[in-house]
Amino acid sequence: MAKYLLLKHYRGAPEAVNGVPMDRWTPQEVEDHIRYMNDFAAKLEGTGEFVDGQALAPEGTFVRYDGEGRPPVTDGPFAETKDLIAGWMVIDVDTYERALALAGELSAAPGAGGGPIHEWLELRPFLSEAPTVTE
Numbered sequence: 001m002a003k004y005l006l007l008k009h010y011r012g013a014p015e016a017v018n019g020v021p022m023d024r025w026t027p028q029e030v031e032d033h034i035r036y037m038n039d040f041a042a043k044l045e046g047t048g049e050f051v052d053g054q055a056l057a058p059e060g061t062f063v064r065y066d067g068e069g070r071p072p073v074t075d076g077p078f079a080e081t082k083d084l085i086a087g088w089m090v091i092d093v094d095t096y097e098r099a100l101a102l103a104g105e106l107s108a109a110p111g112a113g114g115g116p117i118h119e120w121l122e123l124r125p126f127l128s129e130a131p132t133v134t135e
Contacts, residue, residue: 001092003051004099006106007122008086017118018111025112033117036109044091044102053089099123 022030037053044050063071089106093099103121111117 001094002096002099002128003090003092003126005122005124005126006053006089006091006103007124008088008119009084009122013120013122016111016120018113018115019117019119020112022111029110029112029114032110032114037106040106040109041089049091049093049098049102051090051092053087055087056085058084058086096125099125 022033025033037055041050041053065071091099091102093102100123103123107119107121108116109119111119
């Protein structure tokens, strides 16, 4: 089994077919989208392929180490909007092809008008071992 991270982006991926931003959806469209996401996760729980998933708010803070007891916090500058992550799901599957199939299915979550979003998802494998350093 191999773990993969499925990343949903607010902006920056190639344009979705049904790319109306969620803040312009009706309450029913938002509810239908969330239900689809929950049903998808439940299906993967049943097959043992679901590890975890969360939706993220667009707000955030950068923090770094700056000496003992002094973590500086800033409200910017932030990464480009293409780097904003709307949510994520971790899956544990037998093959890369299965990960691709599940990402494609997740991309069909409904959006504005009830039709599939056809959004682009970023599929990233977990690092299985430390990279080799050569000189």
